[in-house]
Amino acid sequence: MRCNNKDSVSFRVLLLILLSFWITTSANAMGSTASDIIGNNLCILVDNLTGSTAKAIGVLAMILLAFGIMTGKVNAWTAMSTIIGIFVLFGVSNLLLYISGTSTTGCI
Template sequence: MQYNKGNLALRVLMFIFLSFWIASSANAMGSTASDIIGNNLCTLVKNLTGSTAKAIGVLAMILVSFGVMTGKVNTWTAMSTVIGIFVLFGASSLVLYISGSSTTGCV
């Protein structure tokens, strides 16, 4: 197997660049946040329950109900879609109810 010298040099330069980039990132240097994974999960929860996600959920309910009215979508499929949307947007209040704790963190 022959190596192309230009390709090998490019790979070495990319490795060096990525190594410095990863080493100088805020997470690698140690950030002031005590819970990095929790903060990233909170960001994910905010994205999944934000205004854009609610608009997508409303559009999904409209499209599914239109599909049921025209006979293209099964009723059980429509019901499972609506239940899934309710569970997605009600999960944070359900977790707070089960855990019995006050609102802390991202929930």
């Protein structure tokens, strides 16, 4: 099985991202005394992905998709899958609370 140049580039980019994440988390682990460093970093990521800036970007994306559908530039199925993805991203915390049946504070 041969890999073309496009697959090789995407694999290298993914590897670079994973290595940079590993280096930053290990550097935090060496200098910190917190008990759950990875969990704290993931909570920061979740806060960034579901914060007010992310919600504003999601609303703008839905507006642009609506204009794209009206002008015929965007396929309706592509727009619907994007909108469903936005709803899942912002609704997953409520879904997890419903499934687990417990209330949590701070990070999901």
